Amino acid sequence: MTRLLTFVLVIFCLGACVGAPPVQEPSLRVFYLSQSVGFVHETARRPADGLSSSELALQEMARDSGAFTVxxxxxxxxxTAARLADFDVLVFSTTGALPIDRETWAAIVSWIDSGRGGFVGVHSAADTALDFEGGEEAWTAFLGGRFDGHPWTQGTPIRLSNLEPSHPLAAMWPDGTPYAEEIYQYAGFVPDRLRVLQTLDMTAEPLRRPYPVPVTWVRRIGQGRLFYTNLGHTPSTWDDPRFRDQIVDAIRWTGGRLEAPAAPNPDAQRAAAITAFVAAEGLDPPSGAAAPGLSEEIRSLQSLHPDKHDGDASAWDAARARLRAALSK
Incomplete structure (x- = not known):
């Protein structure tokens, strides 16, 4: 009888387990910082009696997706360092030197490096620094690049090139998507450390530059994850379903709930550099492999642009001539 009762109990437990609903993971806990120490974007501006448009948008994303609270x-x-335990992902859409001291910043980096937290940067996160000596350099090394002007001002027609159309954090933006946004170019950008997902398509009018301009990238920081997108300057972008899907999935990925490749893709970036140059210069694509180092020379054109040299185009023109000759062989 004892054996029979034991057998019945085991069968009952197995049946109960099979019929039980799956255990759902708790929502990710997001801290959204939209502080403006410098320029105040419209998306971060709070009215006297409410929240900013980006804050409202992120609340709606949390509600509609169920993936996170904010x-x-x-x-x-x-x-603070103590409060990091309350969150899983930090989302920054910020400007200027943030009031974060060296000790707190070290705690944040350690928190991400250990895999306990992730980071999502939106648009002006690249026009941000930290309020201690060396804070700008520390922030640039962390994010992967810093604001170096925006020739593509608000409302400029652009086209987005997708280097990885099947990547979970970029698939919502088909290759060649036309758009209108304020687009940054970056200093301190190191291709070998980042996986670039989207760039500007330099075959698009009206403003083309003969060097690559990344728009979205990801990277690993130790066991942690970082996502950055240049998109998000205007409230209309925050309302765009594609942008919202991308931000939700970026939060899920940086929070460890979504898998996606993050290894650097320097070969794809080198190809994008060549493509940008020949498109902007009106050249035919090279028939064979480009010479080593050519993509680095193309990237260096950004620092030679006449806008950065009081209108002096001598170095700019000479470098472009050398590159045109090299790619015409």
Whole structure:
């Protein structure tokens, strides 16, 4: 009888387990910082009696996706080392030197490096620094690049090139998507450390430059994950379903709930550099492999542009001539 009762109990437990609903993971906990120490974007501007448009948008993303909850702040001092345990992902859409001291920043980096937290940077996160000596350099090395002007001002027609159309964090933007946004170019950008997912398509009018301009990238920081997109300058972008899907999936990925490749893709970036140059210069694509180092020379054109040299185009023109000759062989 004892054996029979034991057998019945085991069968009952197995049946109960099979019929039980799957255990759902708790929502990710997001801290959204939209502090403006410098220029105040419209997406971060709070009316006297409410929240900014990006804060409202992120709340809607949290509600509609069920993937995360969000705490809102416009003061980086709310993010202390002790409070990191309350969150899974930081989302920054910020400007200027944030009031984050060296010790707090070290705690944040350690938190991400250990895999306990992730980071999502939106648009002006690249026009951000930290309020301590060496803070700008520390932030640039962390994010992967810093603001170096925006020739593509608000409303400029652009086209987005997707280097990895099947990547979970870029698939919502088909290759060649026409758009209108303010697009940054970057200094301190190191291709070998990042996986670039989207760039500007330099075959598009009206403004073309003969060097690559990344738009979206990802990277690993130790066991942690970082996502950055240049998109997000205007409230209309925050309302775009494609942008919202991308941000939700970026939060899921940086929070460890979605898998996606993050290894650097320097070969794809080198090809994008060549493509940008020949498109902007009106050349035919090279028939064979480009010479080693050519993509680095193309990237260096950004620093030679006449806009950065009081209108002096001598170095700019000479470098472009050398590159045209090299790619015409």
């Amino acid at each position: 705490e809102l702040s416009q003061d980086a001092r709310d993010l």
